[in-house]
Amino acid sequence: MSWSKLKQQLEGFLSPALHRRVEYRAPGYRYLPDKSGICYISVDKKNVLNMSDKTNTIRWYQTELEIKNDPDIQIPIANSDIEAVRQATKGPVPEDRLIVMARSRKSTEHAKELMSAQAALVKSNFIVVANQFLTTPIEESLESEEILLNILALVDRRVGKKRILSMVEKMELKHPVVRYFYELRRDTL
Template sequence: MKKGTRWTKIKKQVESFICEKLKNRVDFIVAVYRKAHDQTGRIYITVDKKEVFSMCTITAEMEDYKTYRKLRDEFNEYKESRELWELSQKELNKRGIFGEYEFYKSLEVYFNSHVKDCLYATDVLLNIFALLDRRVGKRSLKKFSESIKDKHEIVRYFFDLRCSVEELNFNDNDQ
């Protein structure tokens, strides 16, 4: 993605990858709060016009700060540490807390990666993009079902959604 690329263009590109059965059901919405001092906002994903996942910059930054401070106290580190910030970011990712910037960063990785790499990545957003992707077929979903119990609940939600529209049922007896 080029810097300054408009959201409408990015959205069209994302939507072009969504599988046919979910094309008119899943939507990515960007809300920019122009009157906020820094014009940050949030991005959210809806399914059937119901919000299922939200990425708010302010919430993410507050949680990042709290997590960083907690890690700093645990490690008795009293100066700024890049390693602790990276650990904090990984912790937030595991918890499914993202800001707008992570959404765009993950989209860029998604657009420049093989879809199977995104499906098995540790990044929750990459998992979601891949699960919605038309290039992920039934065999890939079946194989992915073996690792789904270790994934974040929102990834499991999108996995179940995709399996439901594909009329797939992977219960414990099948694995």
């Protein structure tokens, strides 16, 4: 599918409140066919997501430790997580220490997931992911670990106000760029 047709389809699915604000851009490299996957998502004429550039306004993590120390990421701990740590320790451990250990374990798992999703985004081809988005149900795109699929689904008109408002807890665990587009969409409701 040509870029212009793909762009037209993606913009056709944009939420009406974001119609003129969010744009999909692809610089034309006429003589460099291997550069066709480089694309940008801009908000209010400002490039917000450039898949190959980590120097934009969205925070990109370099290490797992940065993710663990980020105060914006609040990782909820369930009783089952504490119980799993209790069984793994096989001994008397104070309750407050179990909570700290469970939080550390969950934050390590979460950091690894975010780092792998971030690495996949840099390597991915926007056109391939956009075609995947157009052929999969919106629920799958929202639940996906792929950052770009999350973004395309969040700005989609098929995701209603009730669903956006009910996603607050899920968004706390997502990458900052996904949270940015979530907040952009939530603010337009």
